Amino acid sequence: MAQSLAKEFTKGLWAELPPFRLVLGLCPVLAVTKTVENGIGMGVATTFVLVFSNLLVSLLRNIIPPKVRIACYIVIIATFVTIVELVMQAYTYPLFLKLGIFIPLIVVNCIVLGRAEAFASKNNPVMAIADGLGIGIGFTLSLAALGAVREFLGAGTITIWGGNPVFAMPESFQAFSFMVEAPGAFVALGLMLACMNLIGSK
């Protein structure tokens, strides 16, 4: 039991790392990773939704009629996304403004619905939480890593939280601003995917 629990948790951190191994949920991955801070904020919001929607879907898996299961999952997911949106507005307003439309769009993030359908609806609540946490943390780390690459190259800074960079290159650093534009997101993601596949193929 404990072993399989650990397995469900750790698979999200490498074997099924959402954006890099499964190449899922790319819309927020590409759009918000201009800074590490945005990446972490988006990742934490998605993790919250994943864990709680997995828990509820798993608890209700024997009650939800199979024919309307997707509608039920969407109701559950949308509820938690709206909660996240309201709480972010109340406590982290500047971050909420930066992430903007991508917070409500977590509803249609295929990772969240994918975990509900493929995992939570077939497993018990404890396993479902472990799965949601693993995938969520993997997603957060991926966003933070991509954000770090883009922010470092594109602006010469690393911002973890609160808008103030914890690390900044000297003034003479020439920012490669292409990396914080939309096309830079594709290039950075592609290069990181290539590196991951290189490591994975050995």
Add this chain to the structure above:
Amino acid sequence: MREMISMIVVLTALTGIAGGLLAAVKTGTEVKIEEQVLKFQKAPAIEEIFPGATNDPIMERFNLQAGDSAVQIFPAKMADGSRAIAFETKGKGGYGGDVGLMVGIKLDNDQIVAARVTTHAETPGLGARAKDDPTFVSQFTDKPLDTNLALKSDNGSIDAMSGATITSRAVTLAAIQAQNLYKNLKPEILKQMP
């Protein structure tokens, strides 16, 4: 038949519980969100509208009753001694819901001092330019109160932002609403600001 009933019951129960939960969260966060909007949306907009205010319009704000809803009024003393007020109206029909517009109006000559977009959920790079690039809202500056503030395509006097007509129209609706509200509230405002 049983399956059909169970589908209806489960979906109804689920959406009912979800609605109740969201209502509770909304009530719980409402006050806090209002504070945040005041700090991060209204305060910067007011600073841009009244750059030389000699008082603190945020601290001196007061509420007036207009119809069934309260309007927050931000009074300002300008550098030249004249008085002005600012308040926010919501323009209906934006691409992502209502578009908030903070309008500053001079009390002496009823001219608009300036207007700034506050809360909105418009498309980044298109409708969101209404807030990010003040060129569009600067058209409201120094307009007398009786100007027709509709879009030129609606027989008014304001040029729409290219590619963002719907957002532009929502902003002009907010401006027109501000004109009407100001006309109705002016006696009350003068009473409050002797």
